[in-house]
Amino acid sequence: MRVVAAMSGGVDSAVAAGRMLDAGHEVVGVHLALSQSAATLRESARGCCTIEDAGDARRVADVLGIPFYVWDMAARFKHDVMEDFVAEYSAGRTPNPCLRCNEKIKFSALLDKAVALGFDAVATGHYAQVVERADGGRELHRAVDSAKDQSYVLGVLDADQLARAFFPLGDTTKPDIRAEAKERGFYVASKPDSHDICFIANGDTKGWLTSRLGEQPGEIVDAASGEVVGSHQGAYAYTVGQRRGLGLDRSHMDGDPRYVVGVDAASNRVMIGTSDLLGVNAIRGDHARWCGPPPEGVVEVGAQVRAHGEEVPAQAWASGDDVEVRLSGRIRGVAPGQSVVLYDGTRVVGSASIAKSWLER
Template identity: 70%
Template sequence: MRVVAAMSGGVDSAVAAARLLDAGHDVVGVHLALSTSAATLRESARGCCTLEDAADARRVADRLGIPFYVWDLADDFRRDVVDDFVAEYAAGRTPNPCLRCNERIKFAALADKTLALGFDGVATGHYARIVDPGDPDNTTGRRELHRAADAAKDQSYVLGVMDERQLAAAFFPLGDTTKPEIRREAAERGFAVAKKPDSYDICFISDGDTRGWLAGRLGERPGEIVDTSGEIVGEHRGAYGYTVGQRKGLALRRPAADGRPRYVVDTDVTTNRVVVGPEEMLGIDVIVGENARWCGPAPEGLVPVGAQVRAHGRELPATAEATPDGEVVVRLAHRERGVAAGQSVVLYDGTRVVGSATITRTARD
């Protein structure tokens, strides 16, 4: 097969490209330029897509002897990921930009260009598994997305936005391997990136200061922090900078009467108020989502699933039902705390990813 290997400049995508080549595929390396003003060097392990990363990817491609190109998707990334991120926070929601990038860039804009050029698909260094029809683990007779063998590195959550068409043209060569094994393999292959730190957090906010980054784009909007009785207990510089479940950085004027810690239990960008309350107010067991994306046919009726609401969160036993008006209602067997609108809930059947939805509201049953 002719495959485009998306090469970020990190160790995972380097080994993924090498494994494709070993398997006999015709491989072309592609680095995505996602910033209109990419930094020359990384300042830390946060972020990615610097000129240094592009150079690291090129060196790996040269060592493998495969063609290498840089594709400019900066405008797509700004519009579909960065602008969406700002708009979601401005509306009082908490988005996950990694899911948006996979949904709209890597397995949409990149995949569409790849297929249009006559390639068979796109490979990335994500830790997840594709199970083909006929494999013993396959339950549907279609290509399935499954959790990675390495639970600590499993990235199936951020891939839960992929639909059946995108899965058909996706390759994840690292799904059966642990991260230490990948680093050893990279070193054995002579890749200089074998010990390169992983990138993490939000790639376009390299210093990790999300609230400060948002303030630079949305401006400061001073307002009140109130408790559940409406009493003013503090001030903030923009309700958009807070999310449900947050405890740190509140700078409240005084502790609660019972001395217990308080958490953000609601944000209202309309009134520009942040509401804080005790920990028990964070527990919810009903999640309603929209914009459902299924990795195969949508489930019919009420079905048992595992539900995950954070990239590295626990899987919760639950039931899910797709409603006629396009919503997905998930009922958790146990209460989960700190679930905010804008996050994604990803549904599982064993290790298989069933689909995902963007959370619009939560409740207690």
């Protein structure tokens, strides 16, 4: 097969490209330029897509002896990921940009361009596994390394995208991947992993949002009493479950911690309360994406609402683009805009964007 190996400049995508070549595929390395003003050097483990990263990817391609190209997708990334990120926070929702990037960039824009150029598939360094069924269909499963499993952020892939996706690292642990990279002579073998939001290199999400949305002063309100207990400079900077950075005067409160329990974008209010107001056991999701046929009727699943969160037994049923999920127990800090990803054992069933969550007694 002719395969585009998406090469970020990190160790995982480097080994993924090498493994695809070892498997006998015709491999071309592609680095995605996602920033319209890329930094020259990486300053920390945060961020990505610097000129230094592109150079690291090119050096790996040279070691492997494969062609290498840089594809400019900065405008598409800005529209589909960064502007979406701002719009979601502005609406009082908490998005996961990694899911959006996988859905809109790596397995849409990149895959579409690759297919248009005559390639058969895209390979990435994600930690997940693709299992082929006897009937030729493909399933997405969790990685062997549970600490690095990235199946959650791939839950947005549909059956057609999954049919053209390879994840060569899913059967290996991260320490073994680094050891393999060293054996292959890759300069990036000990390069730190990227983490957090790639386009906010300093990790200051609040500051980044404020620079784009401006200060929007509003009230912090006690959800139980309706009393105004504080003020903020922008409700968009808060998310359900948040405890730190509330800036409350605790002198008139009891000793229980306070958390964000709701963000009302329309009134620019942040609602706070005690932990008992955070627990939910019912979720309604929209924008459903299925990694195969949609479930029929009520099905038993595992539900996960964060990239490294705990999977909770649940029942789910689909209705058009919507999904209803009933959890076996309460979970805390479920925010609109997050994604709920559904599992059947290790298999990813699909995902949806959380529109509402509540406690059903």
